[in-house]
Amino acid sequence: MMAAANPIPTTGIAGLMPPVRGRLEANAALGPQTWFGVGGPAEVLLRPADADDLSSFLGALPPELPVVTLGKASNLIIRDGGLPGVVIRLARGFSGIVVEADGIVCGGACLDMTVAEHAAGAGLRGLEFLAGIPGSIGGAVAMNAGAYGAEITDVLDWAEIVNRSGEFLRLPVEALGFGYRRSSLPEGAVVVRVRLRGEPGDPAIPRARIVEIRAAREASQPTRARTGGSTFRNPDPATTPLKAWQLIDEAGCRGLEIGGAQVSEKHCNFLLNTGAASAADIEALGEEVRRRVADSSGIDLHWEIRRLGVPGHLATLGGAA
Known part of the structure; x- marks a missing residue:
């Protein structure tokens, strides 16, 4: 019933x-x-x-x-x-996982880490990189998330979506228009289920790789802080061989603060809420970092973190006119 x-x-x-x-x-x-x-x-x-x-x-x-x-x-x-x-x-209702002989079918709400662990437990190689992405599978598809030398486009067979009109569609990887940290999902579409490919083999190999990835994240990133992950995309290598964090460091931004927001001392492509930051503090700090990097290197950093919603002074929520 x-x-x-x-x-x-x-x-x-x-x-x-x-x-x-x-x-x-x-x-x-x-x-x-x-x-x-x-x-x-x-x-x-x-x-x-x-x-x-x-x-x-x-x-x-x-x-x-x-x-x-x-x-x-x-x-x-x-x-x-x-x-x-x-x-x-x-x-x-969107967190189911089914392991197949050469892949894994999972709901859009599944944690990337959970999918990596299920795949490794079944001896499927190639999905270990998901252990380094602190998000959900639906979000990973929407932004073509990647880490440690791989990204979603490398392993995705198809994604099932519900579009803004309520229709179910199964889209093959070729239809998703993946690029660096982006996809061409229809506006308003929700990723509800995906299939990811894996290479069958000895479970010990992907399990060991996940341990390596976890250790690398812990050593190099502020994983225990209130942060949003990598703030800016790495520039096109044809423009500069430097990564975003190197440009930020060279611009003197390591540890820079605005209000309760701070550029991480541990990895300066991470912004932190030190305890009393507003969203405006964090976004303003990111824009100041972009300005200083542009002044020092001529490189225009692009946000990787999504910024959504209405600035506080423009809020008209709750039915206000």
Whole structure:
């Protein structure tokens, strides 16, 4: 028997929400759910029960309402004014994992690390790099995440999505237009399931590689701090052989602070919330780093961290005019 739909909030745009079997919450706090620990609320937050619930919701949602999907919010700044429209977060109904002879099928909410461990346990090589990416599989596909010499485009067979109109589509890797830290997913689409290839073999080999990756991350990155991962993309090697962190260091930005935000002393392509930062502090610090790097090297660093939402002084959430 199908569970009864949850009650729908009635304030602001929340009164326009279609019924769901999952959870709908108006003016939902997002900051505590991000790795930085900052940012304003979602006008409406949806946690769909499963892919069918998500499909019916999006199919009935007024098309003019904006939709944003958040993964584990590890590579993200949500601005202090929050996110207008509907924010979607996938949970338990999107976390299934099925190991096959030469690959793994997993839900969009699965942690990258969990997928790497399942693959290694089955003796599948080639997915160990996921152990170095602190996010979810859906987010990894959306940004063609990569680390330690590999990226999603190298191992993806297909991704199943629910598009903004509520349709299910299975897209082969060739249809996703992958580039460096980007894909061409349709706007508003949600990655609900993917298939990743692996090379069968001895489980000891991928397990050992995961141990190496974990140790390397711990030694070189501020993994225990409130951070968002790598802040800027590495420049095109044809422009400079230097990595983003080297350019930032040479520009004298290591340890630089604005408000409660700081450039990490351990790895200066990481920004930190030292305890009292706002989203505006973190974004302003990133822009100051970009300015100093441009002044010292002539290189224009591009953000890798996504920045979403409304600056605090422009907030009009909760149905305000």
